[in-house]
Amino acid sequence: xxxxxxxxxxxxxxxxxxxxxxxxxxxxxxxxxxxxxxxxxxxxxxxxxx
Amino acid sequence: xxxxxxxxxxxxxxxxxxxxxxxxxxxxxxxxxxxxxxxxxxxxxxxxxxxxxxxxxxxxxxxxxxxxxxxxxxxxxxxxxxxxxxxxxxxxxxxxxxxxxxxxxxxxxxxxxxxxxxxxxxxxxxxxxxxxxxxxxxxxxxxxxxxxxxxxxxxxxxxxxxxxxxxxxxxxxxxxxxxxxxxxxxxxxxxxxxxxxxxxxxxxxxxxxxxxxxxxxxxxxxxxxxxxxxxxxxxxxxxxxxxxxxxxxxxxxxxxxxxxxxxxxxxxxxxxxxxxxxxxxxxxxxxxxxxxxxxxxxxxxxxxxxxxxxxxxxxxxxxxxxxxxxxxxxxxxxxxxxxxxxxxxxxxxxxxxxxxxxxxxxxxxxxxxxxxxxxxxxxxxxxxxxxxxxxxxxxxxxxxxxxxxxxxxxxxxxxxxxxxxxxxxxxxxxxxxxxxxxxxxxxxxxxxxxxxxxxxxxxxxxxxxxxxxxxxxxxxxxxxxxxxxxxxxxxxxxxxxxxxxxxxxxxxxxxxxxxxxxxxxxxxxxxxxxxxxxxxxxxxxxxxxxxxxxxxxxxxxxxxxxxxxxxxxxxxxxxxxxxxxxxxxxxxxxxxxxxxxxxxxxxxxxxxxxxxxxxxxxxxxxxxxxxxxxxxxxx
Numbered sequence: 001x002x003x004x005x006x007x008x009x010x011x012x013x014x015x016x017x018x019x020x021x022x023x024x025x026x027x028x029x030x031x032x033x034x035x036x037x038x039x040x041x042x043x044x045x046x047x048x049x050x
Numbered sequence: 051x052x053x054x055x056x057x058x059x060x061x062x063x064x065x066x067x068x069x070x071x072x073x074x075x076x077x078x079x080x081x082x083x084x085x086x087x088x089x090x091x092x093x094x095x096x097x098x099x100x101x102x103x104x105x106x107x108x109x110x111x112x113x114x115x116x117x118x119x120x121x122x123x124x125x126x127x128x129x130x131x132x133x134x135x136x137x138x139x140x141x142x143x144x145x146x147x148x149x150x151x152x153x154x155x156x157x158x159x160x161x162x163x164x165x166x167x168x169x170x171x172x173x174x175x176x177x178x179x180x181x182x183x184x185x186x187x188x189x190x191x192x193x194x195x196x197x198x199x200x201x202x203x204x205x206x207x208x209x210x211x212x213x214x215x216x217x218x219x220x221x222x223x224x225x226x227x228x229x230x231x232x233x234x235x236x237x238x239x240x241x242x243x244x245x246x247x248x249x250x251x252x253x254x255x256x257x258x259x260x261x262x263x264x265x266x267x268x269x270x271x272x273x274x275x276x277x278x279x280x281x282x283x284x285x286x287x288x289x290x291x292x293x294x295x296x297x298x299x300x301x302x303x304x305x306x307x308x309x310x311x312x313x314x315x316x317x318x319x320x321x322x323x324x325x326x327x328x329x330x331x332x333x334x335x336x337x338x339x340x341x342x343x344x345x346x347x348x349x350x351x352x353x354x355x356x357x358x359x360x361x362x363x364x365x366x367x368x369x370x371x372x373x374x375x376x377x378x379x380x381x382x383x384x385x386x387x388x389x390x391x392x393x394x395x396x397x398x399x400x401x402x403x404x405x406x407x408x409x410x411x412x413x414x415x416x417x418x419x420x421x422x423x424x425x426x427x428x429x430x431x432x433x434x435x436x437x438x439x440x441x442x443x444x445x446x447x448x449x450x451x452x453x454x455x456x457x458x459x460x461x462x463x464x465x466x467x468x469x470x471x472x473x474x475x476x477x478x479x480x481x482x483x484x485x486x487x488x489x490x491x492x493x494x495x496x497x498x499x500x501x502x503x504x505x506x507x508x509x510x511x512x513x514x515x516x517x518x519x520x521x522x523x524x525x526x527x528x529x530x531x532x533x534x535x536x537x538x539x540x541x542x543x544x545x546x547x548x549x550x551x552x553x554x555x556x557x558x559x560x561x562x563x564x565x566x567x568x569x570x571x572x573x574x575x576x577x578x579x580x581x582x583x584x585x586x587x588x589x590x591x592x593x594x595x596x597x598x599x600x601x602x603x604x605x606x607x608x609x610x611x612x613x614x615x616x617x618x619x620x621x622x623x624x625x626x627x628x629x630x631x632x633x634x635x636x637x638x639x640x641x642x643x644x645x646x647x648x649x650x651x652x653x654x655x656x657x658x659x660x661x662x663x664x665x666x667x668x669x670x671x672x673x674x675x676x677x678x679x680x681x682x683x684x685x
Contacts, residue, residue, distance in 0.1 A: 002276060003276055003277050003278055003279050003289060004276070006279040008279060008280075008281055008282065008304075008307045008311075009282075009307045009308065009310060009311035009314075010311070013311055013315075016308075017319050017320055017329060020320060020327065020328065020329050021329040021331075021332050024332075024372075024376065025328075025375050025376065026323075026326040026327060026328040026375060026376065026379040027326065027327055027328070028325050028326060028327070029305045029308065029309055029322075029325060029327060030297070030301065030305060032308055032327055033297065033301065033304045033305045033308050034293055034297055036304070036308055037289070037293050037296050037297070037304065038293060040279065040289055041289045041293070044276075044277050044279075044289050
């Protein structure tokens with residue numbers, strides 16, 4: 001994905017929620033934010049590779 | 051086909067005469083049986099029953115009659131339907147004489163109407179359209195919205211501003227700008243393509259002015275790459291950088307974005323309690339019975355209980371198990387949404403109070419009154435400094451001693467727990483007095499915008515072991531809500547001290563033997579401050595009126611230097627402050643402020659720290675309410 005199309009707080013939020021559910025434990029906002037960055041990096045990287 | 055007198059149709063049956071007769075009799079029997087059924091509804095009866103009934107009427111055998119009935123039915127297949135179920139022949143018809151029932155009308159069902167209204171309302175905000183159906187696969191669909199609409203919605207882009215032209219301010223023609231390379235344009239800050247409008251004569255138009263994008267001086271655009279995203283405040287974040295770097299530099303802003311995304315999610319898929327977040331649909335369910343059990347448990351324990359104790363004692367959930375943290379989060383989240391429960395915990399210790407639990411603190415003064423008494427603290431008249439070592443020392447005032455309260459000033463606030471939830475009102479404390487091996491359940495009430503905070507619940511300890519003027523030391527412990535209170539013990543000292551006699555609603559001096567080191571200047575003793583007994587225990591509402599309290603204390607404690615017609619009172623500041631703190635809390639800074647606000651109070655230039663009070667002349671009143679000062683009270 002082109003990073004210009006990323007909207008913080010919307011893009012990748014579903015993946016973040018799935019990660020939180022699969023994790024099985026309540027998470028701090030800091031941990032969630034770090035994971036969100038990982039998800040966004042992945043989304044941008046996948047598109048770049050394609 | 052003739053019309054039946056009852057409104058139904060008279061049927062004509064086919065077949066031989068006997069078959070027609072039999073068919074009519076069968077029809078009458080079946081429609082009589084289903085007389086309350088709908089005209090279209092099928093009425094069913096077994097052939098055996100019909101044969102038995104008719105045979106009984108005709109005095110024949112049912113076995114002989116059954117084939118004849120079946121033949122009559124077969125001859126009138128448009129009226130009767132024959133079917134076999136488990137070897138039994140079933141005959142069906144309806145009151146209108148049809149062999150089949152009405153087919154349901156599925157052209158526009160109720161279920162369809164729910165989702166596909168005939169006249170749908172216009173969609174003003176797409177965010178308000180909520181569906182509980184989730185797509186099986188997650189798709190990322192960026193929403194492209196032009197800057198024109200963003201600007202109208204208040205999300206103005208960086209370089210473009212909107213100006214509503216008026217008749218007095220002619221519209222500036224936008225200057226042409228060199229096109230920006232697409233690769234450098236940021237995703238959300240891309241300026242709208244401003245079409246160069248033809249030069250417009252500045253002629254006032256009668257129509258409503260329309261917003262027109264106008265260029266303003268463009269700031270240098272940061273060069274951004276294809277891996278750079280923009281936060282809502284325009285900050286560029288390059289996702290190529292390591293996660294730790296991004297968290298260190300943009301952590302706060304990114305956390306705010308994520309928290310906002312969760313709170314604005316219309317499906318509320320993620321919920322939070324304190325600083326923890328979890329998926330809403332994976333939480334354990336706590337029903338009404340669970341809440342009742344938890345409430346009964348807390349009331350039985352007679353004090354606010356931590357979540358861990360509730361889980362272990364009520365649900366046998368032990369820390370360390372896989373599900374414990376989720377269970378704990380679910381419990382806290384559920385209780386936080388119930389009116390019968392109140393969170394009185396802090397970071398690291400979730401304490402829950404329940405409706406019906408005895409209130410902490412004095413019953414002799416209302417929380418609303420204390421909040422107003424201590425409002426001077428949030429108005430900037432707090433003269434204390436935050437503690438740096440977790441310990442605060444403080445001299446008790448008479449009011450604090452009387453009601454067992456302490457001000458939530460900057461000093462005490464620095465060692466007290468902070469509220470965990472946004473609208474948290476209070477937190478439960480456990481204050482231990484090691485000198486007496488006793489523990490007191492206390493409560494800190496957090497300040498609000500216009501009400502001060504305080505700590506209460508120490509009434510028994512103060513009145514049993516201390517006197518006003520004692521220097522107490524409150525220290526934080528390793529426990530989140532644990533504190534110790536201490537004071538310097540001395541040999542017994544006997545003194546006549548001010549005491550509020552509630553039954554007679556007056557102040558008196560009573561002999562007391564105390565064992566705590568005190569500041570003599572702050573001890574309301576008869577020896578030093580004999581006039582204190584003349585103070586009136588004003589109603590709490592009057593004590594909130596600082597002018598009433600000031601005037602009363604001046605008139606009671608001050609030296610009358612004027613005449614009866616033109617009285618003038620003189621008092622030392624320290625004595626004035628002590629007397630006021632008998633009636634209500636007040637910092638010295640606040641008292642100085644009040645004295646400077648009213649010209650009736652003014653400093654004695656000849657004596658440092660002394661003040662005059664010269665009341666405005668009043669109309670003559672019968673003088674029957676003033677108590678004479680009494681220095682020789684032996685009570």
